[in-house]
Amino acid sequence: MTTARLLPGGPVAEMILAEVADGVARLRAAGVTPALATVLVGDDEASAGYIRIKQRQAAELGFDSPHVRLPASASQADLHAVLADFNADPGVHGVLVQHPIPGGLDYDRALQVLDPDKDVDGMHPVNMGRLALGLSAPLPCTPAGIEALLAFHGVPVSGREVVILGRGATLGRPLALLLAQKRPTANAAVTVVHTGVADWPRYTRRAEILVAAAGVPGIVRPEHVRPGAVVVGGGVRYERRRLLPDVDPSCDQVAGAITPRVGGVGPVTVAMLFRNALRATRSAAGLAGQL
Numbered sequence: 001m002t003t004a005r006l007l008p009g010g011p012v013a014e015m016i017l018a019e020v021a022d023g024v025a026r027l028r029a030a031g032v033t034p035a036l037a038t039v040l041v042g043d044d045e046a047s048a049g050y051i052r053i054k055q056r057q058a059a060e061l062g063f064d065s066p067h068v069r070l071p072a073s074a075s076q077a078d079l080h081a082v083l084a085d086f087n088a089d090p091g092v093h094g095v096l097v098q099h100p101i102p103g104g105l106d107y108d109r110a111l112q113v114l115d116p117d118k119d120v121d122g123m124h125p126v127n128m129g130r131l132a133l134g135l136s137a138p139l140p141c142t143p144a145g146i147e148a149l150l151a152f153h154g155v156p157v158s159g160r161e162v163v164i165l166g167r168g169a170t171l172g173r174p175l176a177l178l179l180a181q182k183r184p185t186a187n188a189a190v191t192v193v194h195t196g197v198a199d200w201p202r203y204t205r206r207a208e209i210l211v212a213a214a215g216v217p218g219i220v221r222p223e224h225v226r227p228g229a230v231v232v233g234g235g236v237r238y239e240r241r242r243l244l245p246d247v248d249p250s251c252d253q254v255a256g257a258i259t260p261r262v263g264g265v266g267p268v269t270v271a272m273l274f275r276n277a278l279r280a281t282r283s284a285a286g287l288a289g290q291l
């Protein structure tokens with residue numbers, strides 16, 4: 001029997017996407033057509049599927065979505081050339097490179113070629129630096145999504161003890177920076193644990209909010225959770241399309257509130273991508289803070 005209150009991401013994503021659709025409509029009414037470009041390298045079916053879903057969603061929200069598909073044989077220079085073209089095109093406001101990209105290519109190097117202001121994933125080193133300094137920037141989607149999810153469900157974060165299991169560049173590290181910022185929906189006492197902290201359960205057991213960000217299926221078990229704590233499942237691994245979350249389902253019995261196994265952080269992450277694209281368009285059009 002589940003005792004924890006569920007914290008679904010669906011309603012959060014719907015709210016954010018409705019705001020984005022409204023923002024896009026206002027921009028279009030002002031004569032600006034927001035464009036979110038997508039780049040796919042190779043013929044991995046799952047990646048192609050994810051890009052199709054994002055393109056469909058972009059179209060529904062009112063974005064133009066120019067797309068470039070490079071063959072698996074493409075070189076690093078080919079990928080950089082595509083990004084340079086999008087950088088130079090004032091009609092393109094955001095660029096998404098679907099990852100992972102084929103083995104021979106370096107995603108991080110490609111990301112560095114992208115104009116940081118068009119980086120809708122919020123992962124460009126310049127944007128990570130802006131995040132660290134508390135400057136305005138496209139925020140990394142999953143961490144920003146977790147902050148939004150907690151705020152939407154009325155989970156107080158300010159002044160509370162947050163423990164993050166994992167210090168990866170996508171999730172744990174930027175989330176720690178975000179939730180430690182001086183803002184009503186953040187402002188937390190943040191601790192990050194990882195493989196260097198052998199006795200990490202000592203920390204997670206005292207967390208008022210525990211975020212799993214390890215990518216190790218079932219690593220968070222009930223004995224790692226403080227009774228009544230809020231548990232956010234960010235880390236997942238995909239094995240043959242099966243989603244294997246970090247948080248063991250039995251944590252429902254101990255947590256006070258918990259994200260669902262499916263439909264938790266994921267949908268909010270995608271919504272944040274479009275929010276970043278909207279914001280990028282506004283600032284490129286000189287309309288930040290307006291519309």
Ligand SMILES: NC(=O)c1ccc[n+]([C@@H]2O[C@H](COP(=O)([O-])OP(=O)(O)OC[C@H]3O[C@@H](n4cnc5c(N)ncnc54)[C@H](OP(=O)(O)O)[C@@H]3O)[C@@H](O)[C@H]2O)c1
Nearest residue numbers: 142166167168169170171194195213214215235236266269
């Ligand atoms: N839900 C979503 O929409 C979404 C979006 C993006 C990412 N994710 C997921 O988020 C997870 C994290 O991604 P990432 O790229 O930020 O991280 P990552 O680079 O995969 O790093 C994982 C982190 O977990 C730590 N870790 C792994 N095994 C551990 C163990 N046994 N004990 C303690 N710590 C352990 C690692 O410690 P060390 O640093 O010491 O190695 C590392 O800091 C992945 O599962 C990813 O799929 C989910």
